[in-house]
Every structure is written in structure tokens, then in C-alpha cells.
Amino acid sequence: MNLQRLWRHVVTDHRTSHRLFPAQALSRLELATKHGEQVHAGQVRLAIEASLPISAIRRNVSPRARAIEMFGMLRVWDTAENCGVLVYLLVADRAVEIVADRGIDAKVDDATWRAICARMEAHFRAGNFADGAQQGLVEIGALLAEHFPRKSGERAPSGNELPDAPVML
Secondary structure: OOHHHHHHHHHOOHHHHHHHOOHHHHHHHHHHHHHHHHHEOOEEEEEEEOOOOHHHHHOOOOHHHHHHHHHHHOOOOOOOOOOEEEEEEEHHHOEEEEEEOHHHHOOOOHHHHHHHHHHHHHHHHOOOHHHHHHHHHHHHHHHHHHHOEOOOOOOOEOEOOOOOOOEEO
16 A cells, blocks of 8 residues: 555545635636537536545555546436546546546547646646646537537537536545
8 A cells, every 4th residue: 555645645635625626616617518518519527536535545446447436426428429528636646537438438549538637637736726627628628529519509418418517526
């Protein structure tokens, strides 16, 4: 077990997440998601988790494994066109993971997703959490608009399939 990682997860709590992503920033991120979904037929969900439970750290759960778990728990896979995208932020690890449903993942290669994550993480290292998250949402929105454009006046088959507001886990 990595003791430094364990310590980061012990000292990072919900207050940390709310300090890095205050209500105004969360509103701005919700608007970025809404704006993107006006031009594409995809569904984007931003999930912010302060830290993992100690049991997960002991099992050496990676941010990627946790993101995949959250992809299922938040039902991001359950969209009409299989074009849901989860952006998962694990604050204690300063990690970003993008999990895309099969519809969009078949059209966007892993290197593109990793590059978006890397740019977001660079913002986080500089202390610009909301800006980094917003940039990632805008870039993902552009990819979805390219591959799943929304036609003028078109709505998703069942409306907005996923909430636009970021979820604080």
C-alpha cells in the first residue's frame, strides 16, 4: 500500500472538493454541459469525488477502475444513442478519467481522451480546477458535436437523459 496516497485520501474530504469547486464554479460547469448538449446529441456527466474510502486504497483501486464503477452507478451507459460520457475527477489523486459509452468511444481514440485528461490535470496542478474542468467539458462537447451533432430543434429521444449539474460524490 502506498502510504503517501493513503495520507492524501485521509486528509482530502468533501470540504476540500467544495473549496476547489464552490457553488459558483459548479453552476458554471453545469452551464458548460448544457451549452454543449445544445449542439450535440450526447450526454455528459461530471462527477467529482474528494477521496476514496480507505478500503479502496488498501485494495489499490485506481482512479480508472473507480471511474468505470461510477459510469455504471450513475447510469451514463444508459443513453438512447450510447453516447454518454463520464468525466470523473478524483481530487485526492488530482486524477481525471473519461469513460465513454460504446457509441462515441468507437469514434474517438484513446489518445484523444487521454490528451483531454492531461490538459485538465495540467490546470489542476496549477490550481485552476474549475477552469480545467470547464475546458475539458468544452473539448468533449466539440467531439460529441462532430460525431453526434444535434439537428436544429431536435431533442434527445427522452429529453435530457442525464442531469447536467456536476455530482459531488
